[in-house]
Amino acid sequence: MxxxxxxxxxxxxxxxxxxxxxxxxxxxxxxxxxxxxxxxxxxxxxxxxxxxxxxxxxxxxxxxxxxxxxxxxxxxxxxxxxxxxxxxxxxxxxxxxxxxxxxxxxxxxxxxxxxxxxxxxxxxxxxxxxxxxxxxxxxxxxxxxxxxxxxxxxxxxxxxxxxxxxxxxxxxxxxxxxxxxxxxxxxSPAPAAGPSPAASQGERREERVRMTRLRQTIASRLKEAQNTAAILTTFNDVDMSAVMEARARYKDLFEKKHGIRLGFMGFFVKAAALAARDVPSVNASIDGDEIVYHDYLDVSVAVSAPNGLVVPVVRDADRMSFAEIEKKIADFGKRAKDGSLTMDDMKGGTFTISNGGVFGSLLSTPIINPPQSAVLGMHRIEERPVVQGGQIVARPMMYLALSYDHRLIDGREAVTFLVRMKEALEDPTRLLIDL
Incomplete structure (x- = not known):
């Protein structure tokens, strides 16, 4: 039977x-x-x-x-x-x-x-x-x-x-x-030379592969965002010396106590939560002719998966500790590769952070994830000459990009948000004393 x-x-x-x-x-x-x-x-x-x-x-x-x-x-x-x-x-x-x-x-x-x-x-x-x-x-x-x-x-x-x-x-x-x-x-006389046979030299080939449903949805939603929202991007740069020094000093103790490595995302999520308190519109959304403000921060973290980019949500990130944030994001990354993320992992989200720096990106203009109104783009850290105290010195710098819906967020608010993040990352003590 x-x-x-x-x-x-x-x-x-x-x-x-x-x-x-x-x-x-x-x-x-x-x-x-x-x-x-x-x-x-x-x-x-x-x-x-x-x-x-x-x-x-x-x-x-x-x-x-x-x-x-x-x-x-x-x-x-x-x-x-x-x-x-x-x-x-x-x-x-x-x-x-x-x-x-x-x-x-x-x-x-x-x-x-x-x-x-x-x-x-x-x-x-x-x-x-x-x-x-x-x-x-x-x-x-x-x-x-x-x-x-x-x-x-x-x-x-x-x-x-x-x-x-x-x-x-x-x-x-x-x-x-x-x-x-x-x-x-x-x-082919030399199979180990590579996947393409020698006989194919000079040939022009095309391959048609049907888009996966996930890729079709990504394309549709990104185009919808461009057609609906008034997207604008503002930039700032951050001296990562203090964050890197804190990681180097405490990474061993942190991993020993919590069983997880101390990464950069914990700092950026905490800094975003701090900045969103001063600029709540970045964490808001538009619903018809109303603005919906959230008293919580659910961060959608862009993660690369085999079939495309997915954005699982770290819920109540503003109430989480560094260790809780790092564990959650590491779990999402592992499950994205295994293909074991669920629909519940993707629901909601009030603000997105995308880390293109892990792939070597220097600068980008990320697209917002509807119905959210803003997305933060992180980029690679590289030493650049900056002027401090009248002296030209080399510092590990990172560009930050904030793409936002100009229908809801004014330029002044977007710039203020990035400045608050810059201040918190360049002086991580602010994250501890809520400044």
């Missing part, structure tokens, strides 16, 4: 999603609650678990198709069915799972793999469940996922794990997965 697998509830006001990828093939053995498919919604990617243990049956929806909440997308056959019992007495190589991640639906064959190699690989590969981003990285870099130790939740592979394994594979002696090039590279 087959059990239907339906699209779960996706969150408030979300009624449909895109089936990103099937994580199991027909005939694959499945455990209860094991992910069998990934869905992409407007905000996050999530996995659909199997309601029962058994064998993967019919897949009723193709990858890339739009599905509604409650729709039946697959069926799970009873574990006692033929696909599960045929291999009971044979070698595990008959399991129809491709541990190399080659992306091909290979039919089970019990007469091809050597008996001394197949059992270990099949058992190890059968337990692997790869997210879409990880599976794509495996295919691109030709690595064996069964030989990579996962650092994600429950030991699952992340994209960084695959990239690290690929780099190690390139630095060392070529291994079997790396040198077994696909058919199109068979004519």
């Amino acid at each position: 087959a059990t239907d697998v339906t699209v779960p509830t996706l969150g408030e006001s979300i009624t449909e999603a895109t089936l990103g990828q099937w994580l199991k093939k027909p005939g694959d053995p499945i455990k209860a609650d094991e992910p069998i498919a990934s869905l992409e919604t407007d905000k996050v990617a999530l996995e659909v678990p199997s309601p029962v243990a058994g064998v993967m049956g019919d897949q009723l929806v193709a990858e890339g198709a739009t599905v509604e909440v409650g729709a039946v997308i697959a069926r799970i056959e009873a574990a006692a069915g033929a696909p599960a019992k045929e291999n009971a007495g044979g070698p595990p190589a008959s399991t129809p799972v491709n541990p190399k991640g080659a992306g091909e639906n290979v039919e089970p064959r019990t007469d091809e793999a050597p008996a001394d190699e197949a059992p270990a690989e099949a058992d190890e590969g059968a337990s692997l469940t790869l997210s879409p981003a990880v599976r794509r990285a495996v295919l691109e870099h030709h690595v064996d996922p069964s030989k990579i130790k996962g650092t994600g939740k429950d030991g699952r592979l992340t994209k960084d794990d695959v990239l690290a394994a690929a780099k190690a594979q390139q630095d060392g002696a070529p291994s079997a997965p790396a040198t077994q090039a696909p058919a199109q590279g068979a004519q």
Whole structure:
């Protein structure tokens, strides 16, 4: 008897999603609650678990198709069915799972793999469940996922794990997965030279890839912000000497006591909370012909994920300690890479901080995240000559950019907000005594 697998509830006001990828093939053995498919919604990617243990049956929806909440997308056959019992007495190589991640639906064959190699690989590969981003990285870099130790939740592979394994594979002696090039590279005399075969020199190629639902939503919301809000950006620079000195002095004690590294984001979130008290319009929003002021600061922190930029929310950030802020942001970053952020993590937000400096950005004009009215852009720290006391000295400087909705926030208020942040960051004692 087959059990239907339906699209779960996706969150408030979300009624449909895109089936990103099937994580199991027909005939694959499945455990209860094991992910069998990934869905992409407007905000996050999530996995659909199997309601029962058994064998993967019919897949009723193709990858890339739009599905509604409650729709039946697959069926799970009873574990006692033929696909599960045929291999009971044979070698595990008959399991129809491709541990190399080659992306091909290979039919089970019990007469091809050597008996001394197949059992270990099949058992190890059968337990692997790869997210879409990880599976794509495996295919691109030709690595064996069964030989990579996962650092994600429950030991699952992340994209960084695959990239690290690929780099190690390139630095060392070529291994079997790396040198077994696909058919199109068979004519290349030097497979290790790179992913592009020599025969493709001079060719002009194009590739069309359908935008993910998340990317479509990002594009739509950013364009909506430009069309709706009167966006303007103001800048200031900050001498980061005091913050860097405080981090260097207390980082070991901080990590020993709280179990988390003392980063820059804690300082910036606290400084933003302090500045928002003096300039409350930066933390407000427009609703029709009314202005909504918030007596709390929920900071949306822009985090890079495999499928695009996501903005999980640090709630009540103005009431949190440095350690609580750092732990929350570190957790968001890890879960963004694993693809385990939830819809609740994304809801709300009254102000956004985007740190382009981690990618090397010197200056930018960030776009606000509706219905918010302002976004702070952080950038890289670099030594620049500044004049202090009549002397030209080198100081670690960072440019700050505040993009804001000019319908609500005047230029004077935007400049005042950045000045308050600059004062707090250049003299962190202000953060402690609330000045």
